[in-house]
Amino acid sequence: MMFKRKKTADDMLGRPLWQKITGVVLAILLVINLGLSWYWSRMPDVFWVDESPTGTNPVIGYATTDTLIRVAETLLNKPGGYLSNDLMPPGVFLDNIPNWEIGVLQQVRDLARVIRNDYSRSQSQSSEDPDLAFAEPKFFFDHDSWILPPSESEYRDAIQGFTRYRDRMTTAADADAQFFARADNLREWLSQVEKRLGSLSRRLGDSVAIDVINTDLAGDRAAEASSQLPDRVPVRTSWFEIDDVFFEARGTAWALVHFFRAAQFDFSQVLADKNADASVRQIIRELEASLEPLRSPVIMNGGGYGLFANHSLVMANYLARANAAVINLRELLDQG
Numbered sequence: 001m002m003f004k005r006k007k008t009a010d011d012m013l014g015r016p017l018w019q020k021i022t023g024v025v026l027a028i029l030l031v032i033n034l035g036l037s038w039y040w041s042r043m044p045d046v047f048w049v050d051e052s053p054t055g056t057n058p059v060i061g062y063a064t065t066d067t068l069i070r071v072a073e074t075l076l077n078k079p080g081g082y083l084s085n086d087l088m089p090p091g092v093f094l095d096n097i098p099n100w101e102i103g104v105l106q107q108v109r110d111l112a113r114v115i116r117n118d119y120s121r122s123q124s125q126s127s128e129d130p131d132l133a134f135a136e137p138k139f140f141f142d143h144d145s146w147i148l149p150p151s152e153s154e155y156r157d158a159i160q161g162f163t164r165y166r167d168r169m170t171t172a173a174d175a176d177a178q179f180f181a182r183a184d185n186l187r188e189w190l191s192q193v194e195k196r197l198g199s200l201s202r203r204l205g206d207s208v209a210i211d212v213i214n215t216d217l218a219g220d221r222a223a224e225a226s227s228q229l230p231d232r233v234p235v236r237t238s239w240f241e242i243d244d245v246f247f248e249a250r251g252t253a254w255a256l257v258h259f260f261r262a263a264q265f266d267f268s269q270v271l272a273d274k275n276a277d278a279s280v281r282q283i284i285r286e287l288e289a290s291l292e293p294l295r296s297p298v299i300m301n302g303g304g305y306g307l308f309a310n311h312s313l314v315m316a317n318y319l320a321r322a323n324a325a326v327i328n329l330r331e332l333l334d335q336g
Helices: 009-013 017-040 062-077 096-119 130-140 151-169 183-205 242-266 268-273 277-289 311-334
Strands: 210-213 232-235
Touching: 062 096, 062 151, 062 242, 096 130, 096 151, 096 183, 096 242, 130 151, 183 242, 183 268, 183 311, 242 268, 242 277, 242 311, 268 277, 277 311
Parallel strands: none
Antiparallel strands: 210 232
């Protein structure tokens, strides 16, 4: 009597066991990558700015320098770490947070340069601080270098240099590390912020295709260009770059919220003398509004007065209003 072998699950599915195991493993890896992608794509919360070291009297310059250090540390130590130079999944597949990092990094670079060239020097011909001279160029290292050396290594060296400067500044015995909270120094940083916000507002607004009048030579009758300029210029941010610009703007706003809060502490006397504290509060308010949670899974790009939202135009509105307040603040500081 012959007995028939019972059909196994492998026979019924028509696939060998190793293929099924491979499929299960791949499915698990996919779920893990999706979970990590969601977790790593979350923007860090805004943190509280410290006016002085714990248990000590306020030190002019501590808030700005310490906040720069903490913002840079958050850039490197947030969930997933620094992602702009990742070559492995899931980081290599993410683009929102890397663009957010670019916005933060740009503001860190601008403030680091101003601290080195202006805040820490009493006049243009005074010697620069050696720790700042070492640290500031490190922040300008290529942001997507993976190895030899990786970007993170250079940025950590920069953080260490600024930390040494901050610690020396809070030591009464060390008179070489100084921070000069003057109106002209604050104006220098504000001029950088004004340009960044103006550029981002324009790029965000260009999500809607329009033709703009060419104003490159406006305001000067004798101005000339090297070649003939068109009367109208078509502007449009590529559909593939809309979310990139949006998250770069979010990173910029996130960093500036902290830096303006720090400026309120270190430049409190300057702002009081110019009656300009309200302008700083207005800037912070507009920047905080631009960081409201995004409740859409994608960046919408509705056109004109259509049915769908245009997140880029909403962000451009907040940044433009913040920039207007920055311009107003600079004008107040210019007044004698």
